[in-house]
Amino acid sequence: MTVLKALKKMFGKAEGEQPSPVSQPATPIAPPTPDASRTAPAVPPRPAAEAANAPVEASTPPRNQDKPRRPRASKPVDTWTLDDFKVEPAEGKTRFHDFKLAPSLMHAIHDLGFPYCTPIQAQVLGHTLKGQDAIGRAQTGTGKTAAFLISIISQLLQTPPPRERYMGEPRALIIAPTRELVVQIAKDAADLTKYTGLNVMQFVGGMDFDKQLKLLESRYCDILVATPGRLLDFNQRGEVHLDMVEVMVLDEADRMLDMGFIPQVRQIIRQTPPKSERQTLLFSATFTEDVMNLAKQWTTDPAIVEIEPENVASETVEQHVYAVAGSDKYKLLYNLIAQNDWTRVMVFANRKDEVRRIEEKLTRDGISAAQMSGDVPQHKRIKVLEGFREGQIRVLVATDVAGRGIHVDAISHVINFTLPEDPDDYVHRIGRTGRAGTSGTSISFAGEDDAYALPGIEALVGRKIACEMPPDSLLKPVPRKH
Template sequence: MLKALKKFLGKDQEVAQPTPSPAPQATPSAAPEAPSSPAPIAPEPQAERAPRKPRTPGETRSQEFRPQEPRAQVEKSAKPRRERSPRKPKPIDTWKLEDFAVEPQEGKTRFHDFKLDPRLMHGIHDLGFPYCTPIQAQVLGFTLKGKDAIGRAQTGTGKTAAFLISTITQLLTTPPPKERYMGEPRALIIAPTRELVVQIANDALDLAKYTGLNVMSFVGGMDFDKQLKQLEARYCDILVATPGRLLDFNQRGEVHLDMVEVMVLDEADRMLDMGFIPQVRQIIRQTPPKSERQTLLFSATFTDDVMNLARQWTTDPAIVEIEPENVASDTVEQHVYAVSSSDKYRLLYNLVAQNNWERVMVFANRRDEVRRIEERLTKDGISAAQMSGDVPQHKRIKTLEGFRAGKIRVLVATDVAGRGIHVDGISHVINFTLPEDPDDYVHRIGRTGRAGASGTSISFAGEDDAFALPPIETLLGRKIGCEMPPAELLKPVPRQR
């Protein structure tokens, strides 16, 4: 029995070991089968780089820092980057620098004084900018020499054109590297809101339209695939983006930031207040070290936090501080109502309801105040929405779209959230509480009376915030008449059925 069993097992083993057959030869078209669920690839640690040597005009990036092989795919959805064929030359532009004649004027700086590229000068000429604003003159004096810079400037001082002109000049002076792939921007501009990104990108397109440089913008709240298609269609020279959407592209392996030569951070104080700095840190870690890139940082205020960030991200920066020429627009009619804190909401409701105002911005100092005002207005039948640091970015975008479209009558905001809002047709700005910083008052009332239109600001001065009025008047250089509200504006708010 035992012998029979061994014999049986011996035969079975022979069957289980088939004679090896020669392996088939692989054809060039054969592709390895993709695993059903690949494990994520850990990001490769960046090698330390030697400090960048000063770059002379026309010098290209060193081969040491140029990628020679395409990177591994970060995810299975990431597509391999394709090299593009050289762009066809455009017809020769007949415009000449002599067509842009600007006479020297005492106390003013011309763009001609910086010897900018004629293609860039053509764009400046089309925009009708013969002379630099103060911040443009000061910033360009440093950045065109390759220095880092941090600037304090308010809205309307021309800071956007200052860093765009500097950035475009750098890209035109230094040819792009020969080894180049899609999704590798040479200049990166980060801004906190979609509206600001769109504005900067439009200005960049106008200035760079004769240079052949490609400008792209990435923002949340818009179709991801549409933005991806433009990235796959052409090289990216200047990328303007919000932090969250840029990280989306970066983490999917669609955008790589190790070729960034110029990085701009606009409205750094707002990014701090809106909680974006952790995302910005992630982004900056993907760029070359600060010794190998030029970094420009702009902020409306120079707080300790902003200056700490500047020290971390810049190298021996030039510091430029500019005050706006006009503190408050002459097109804004300003009023102050003396009212007790308990009557402020009643006054707000009656002003909006009785006058049938359709597009009003209300400012308050604290997020909880903003939330309570918005909730009460909505409960009392007035369409309202809030803008503060507590509101997610995608909701902020929808809120602004509704406000622009007239679906929202009252937008209640903090200073941080409201400072960068540029919406045409805001008829009234109401300061539910007076700001402690007089500069914030100027920012608030500047939301109305834009583009030559007239506007009205109304401030409520109560027992808790009337102390803020004298510093505001000092900044404005004049008194603002304080009046008692009419009795009909203090009527009780009707109950909603």
């Protein structure tokens, strides 16, 4: 009896439980399709001959079979109805009502105060809710995150999860290049799923591995948001299996290329179902040749949606450029913030050492500031962001990589201490302000070392940005604190 119990424990079966086919992971069950225009079409299985001849791209890590299956969490009761969310049709605008989304999802959208879709949401959802792959070009602040989250949630609500399912088998996977962006996407996903019963998890480096593992073992994972490196850690240890992924999203593909993450992303994608059996959405701020080659490899007949960057950069953000010597840049920065009593400002610099020096000088001179760069550990980043959101920190100094995923409301000013070498980074920087239709101001310092970048920026945003000399009052010496 002791040997029998040990064998049952090894294969994850309690006494009296019927054996289950662990080696053949169950595939998602196709939902009933009352409205063919909006439901994701069932993907036909590959023929046996094709499957037999398909190349083996990578070995799947061994599944942890001693982990018990748990009963699915019951869906919360939602007495809210669409009558509580009335939005009148408006010319030139698309309502979320026009897509016949699930009431539980519409309830969350109502709570967030989004009656009409942004342009990229309207265009993307028109394709993805029918099950089509999509490639989207859009800058930050356009609403692209909500576009792919709404598509994911709709798919998961329409398709019941398989009855036989292990922990650590996400049904939707979102890969993003930075920890801040993962945290923000996961937060948005939690807001949109709060009435659906779907579980959202996030895996990022720099945070306690065991805590993330404990969360993974406590409940099913429906939507997983992760950076490539940490996701591979879990996958290679056999804690996460990607063979049930129905929808995969690659966000900021251009940034993942720049940061050298594509080999890791390839490893991850090899663990998911073939592209003909999953829906793939790819978003990028730019459509370079490299990005389009990746899209061709990983998507099937995708819809291409493009939102012009000038629509983001020029309409809601007032842009200024000051011609200033490099030795005067800090004086100009200090006086702008101190004399105008600005309370929520983001300052961008190109290098981590510049970020550190600026933050140290502001702190020394009596302005509460914090830095955000790759050198700052994750637990401190989260604490810094909370302090910035709550107004305890007036100035956040960041590099482009660290600042890409920061979404903080009511940032009044963005200051480019140094102009970025890549014009696309300029658009991402100033997109931190003027969000969701509100107005904002960006001020760039053009010195002898970086003024050459200005023509490329003007070409991208489609307008001339007047270059002016700062008034003498903004260049007076910084008073030293004793």
